[in-house]
Amino acid sequence: MRLHPQAPVGFAAEACLPLRSRYARCDACQRACPVGVLAMDQEALRMGDGCLHCGRCAAACPTGALAVPGFVPQAVVADSPRPLPVECWKVPRRLCAREAVRVPCLGGLSVGRWLALRAAAGKRPIEAVDRGWCGRCSAGGATHPAASAVDQANRLLEEMGEPPQARIRFVHKPLPVKAMPEAIPEPAAEFSMGRRAFFRGLMGQAAEALCVMETSASAPAAGNREVHWGPLLSPERTRVVSALRRLADRSGQPLPASIFPALHISEACRNHQVCAATCPTGALLAYQENGATGVAFNASACIACGVCQRACPEQAIGFAPPGTVAASGKAVRLTRVEARECAECGHLFAERGDEPVCAPCRKSRELAQSAFQQLFAARA
Numbered sequence: 378m379r380l381h382p383q384a385p386v387g388f389a390a391e392a393c394l395p396l397r398s399r400y401a402r403c404d405a406c407q408r409a410c411p412v413g414v415l416a417m418d419q420e421a422l423r424m425g426d427g428c429l430h431c432g433r434c435a436a437a438c439p440t441g442a443l444a445v446p447g448f449v450p451q452a453v454v455a456d457s458p459r460p461l462p463v464e465c466w467k468v469p470r471r472l473c474a475r476e477a478v479r480v481p482c483l484g485g486l487s488v489g490r491w492l493a494l495r496a497a498a499g500k501r502p503i504e505a506v507d508r509g510w511c512g513r514c515s516a517g518g519a520t521h522p523a524a525s526a527v528d529q530a531n532r533l534l535e536e537m538g539e540p541p542q543a544r545i546r547f548v549h550k551p552l553p554v555k556a557m558p559e560a561i562p563e564p565a566a567e568f569s570m571g572r573r574a575f576f577r578g579l580m581g582q583a584a585e586a587l588c589v590m591e592t593s594a595s596a597p598a599a600g601n602r603e604v605h606w607g608p609l610l611s612p613e614r615t616r617v618v619s620a621l622r623r624l625a626d627r628s629g630q631p632l633p634a635s636i637f638p639a640l641h642i643s644e645a646c647r648n649h650q651v652c653a654a655t656c657p658t659g660a661l662l663a664y665q666e667n668g669a670t671g672v673a674f675n676a677s678a679c680i681a682c683g684v685c686q687r688a689c690p691e692q693a694i695g696f697a698p699p700g701t702v703a704a705s706g707k708a709v710r711l712t713r714v715e716a717r718e719c720a721e722c723g724h725l726f727a728e729r730g731d732e733p734v735c736a737p738c739r740k741s742r743e744l745a746q747s748a749f750q751q752l753f754a755a756r757a
């Protein structure tokens with residue numbers, strides 16, 4: 378859906394964390410918007426007038442639920458010795474290098490988009506061109522809008538042992554401020570197409586947030602056929618992991634450990650599997666095999682949203698600081714509970730602990746006890 382009739386911002390509500398789960402706490406888009414036109418609550422994401430289509434909201438969204446046109450990477454020539462410049466749409470085409478990657482605002486490129494560019498550009502240095510306009514632009518601010526995403530991308534590249542020349546760097550090539558257009562050019566004009574065709578294309582981009590991605594590369598070890606990883610909800614997470622995998626394949630270096638959240642489940646777990654049922658990305662998944670059940674975890678799909686941790690009634694889920702636990706990005710089983718026979722109803726149940734009866738029988742017994750106590754108290 379489109380968030381506002383006048384604004385080219387596509388929104389896939391199904392991918393928005395707070396709308397999917399009452400346990401989610403996320404207002405990243407609202408905080409990222411430089412003109413404050415977004416308002417997020419547990420029921421809807423609303424947009425007022427005045428969107429700049431700078432893409433900062435979409436870059437901040439951890440799942441890719443928002444889509445703003447102009448940020449899907451174009452084909453990049455990888456074998457040139459010249460640096461690859463990245464420019465904003467406000468800079469007229471004639472002042473940009475012919476092969477420049479042009480986006481509405483550099484702040485609308487997410488970490489995953491920068492890394493995808495890095496992976497596509499081969500050995501070419503990448504230059505984020507700073508024209509000295511951001512401080513005066515409504516989409517800019519005191520610090521460069523791309524600074525944080527570029528920093529994060531560079532930290533990951535450094536952690537992977539990429540050479541310094543592989544880092545994305547800012548180059549200052551100032552242009553006179555009076556040459557700066559007031560607004561970011563209209564996407565329909567930039568793409569030279571009618572508004573109707575343009576909005577149809579935009580909806581295609583929003584649908585990217587919902588695309589079902591096969592995760593065979595990170596599926597659990599063979600022989601456990603009852604585990605099926607669900608769809609990955611987050612295109613941004615997929616972008617980060619696949620761009621880094623591409624670089625790792627090229628360099629032979631391992632993936633940076635810090636991209637894998639180190640989630641653990643303590644002995645307090647009673648195998649309710651609420652965590653797996655609420656995990657929005659399918660990173661946690663309930664499995665069954667050979668008379669046992671449990672929860673498996675795929676760190677590649679985890680966006681560290683904390684939904685599972687807040688949803689767990691036993692508070693059994695914790696996170697170690699990223700990078701402190703060796704993680705390969707392969708799926709692992711975190712818990713395994715053997716099924717046993719209920720001493721009252723005789724049905725099989727799988728629950729952590731040494732309870733001899735299943736949860737429904739326990740509940741009935743507690744209800745009966747409480748009714749008996751009330752009756753006894755009333756007669757006394």
Ligand code: SF4
Nearest residue numbers: 410428429431432434
């Ligand atoms: S595109 Fe920019 S101005 Fe529009 S809602 Fe997103 S962050 Fe705000």
Ligand code: SF4
Nearest residue numbers: 656679680682683685
């Ligand atoms: S496993 Fe990761 S993605 Fe899934 S709910 Fe927990 S923190 Fe969120």
